[in-house]
Amino acid sequence: MSLKDVLLDELRDMYSAENQLVKALPKLAKGAKDAKLKALFTAHLEETKGQVERLKEVFVHLDEKPTGEHCNGMEGIVEEGKDALEKDEEGASFDCGLIGAALRTEHYEIAGYQATISMAKTLGMQDVIDLLTKNLNEEMAAAAKISEAAKPIMLESSEEPEKGKKPKSAKEKYSAQKSREDEKAAATGLRKRAS
Numbered sequence: 001m002s003l004k005d006v007l008l009d010e011l012r013d014m015y016s017a018e019n020q021l022v023k024a025l026p027k028l029a030k031g032a033k034d035a036k037l038k039a040l041f042t043a044h045l046e047e048t049k050g051q052v053e054r055l056k057e058v059f060v061h062l063d064e065k066p067t068g069e070h071c072n073g074m075e076g077i078v079e080e081g082k083d084a085l086e087k088d089e090e091g092a093s094f095d096c097g098l099i100g101a102a103l104r105t106e107h108y109e110i111a112g113y114q115a116t117i118s119m120a121k122t123l124g125m126q127d128v129i130d131l132l133t134k135n136l137n138e139e140m141a142a143a144a145k146i147s148e149a150a151k152p153i154m155l156e157s158s159e160e161p162e163k164g165k166k167p168k169s170a171k172e173k174y175s176a177q178k179s180r181e182d183e184k185a186a187a188t189g190l191r192k193r194a195s
């Protein structure tokens with residue numbers, strides 16, 4: 001297996017990730033209460049469609065097919081976004097959950113483009129570098145705009161009343177159980193670090 005094979009795997013992952021986002025972003029846009037946030041998600045949906053097209057072009061340059069890998073990472077992040085959409089929060093606090101989910105998707109993609117650009121640089125693939133850099137720049141700009149739009153929404157959310165303790169749903173109970181398992185699994189390593 002060579003660097004070019006690793007690059008192809010990662011690019012197919014990115015292609016799947018972008019396609020998953022084309023499906024997920026309309027849900028975030030529909031769910032967002034804040035008009036500016038809604039508009040940002042909608043604008044980024046259009047950008048994302050363009051990014052899918054650019055990735056197809058990358059594969060034309062590489063003389064390979066874009067399909068063949070499902071991105072589990074993005075599936076997980078989109079799943080977290082669904083949790084945020086299902087919360088029965090109101091107004092600004094609800095939007096804050098969506099902002100957290102959206103920023104996760106952007107930064108996941110930023111990492112993916114940074115890694116694949118480095119590989120393409122090592123391989124001297126200038127056309128591929130150019131196309132991927134356009135996508136990377138759009139992701140970074142999108143993340144910056146979402147972070148900027150988040151400021152007043154978070155301020156408003158900070159003034160909303162805290163919710164009292166409510167009984168947990170089956171999904172929340174499962175999540176709490178898994179979280180305890182994560183903690184337990186890490187415990188040995190953490191003890192080693194302390195000693």
Ligand SMILES: [Fe+2]
Nearest residue numbers: 018048051109
């Ligand atoms: Fe994207």
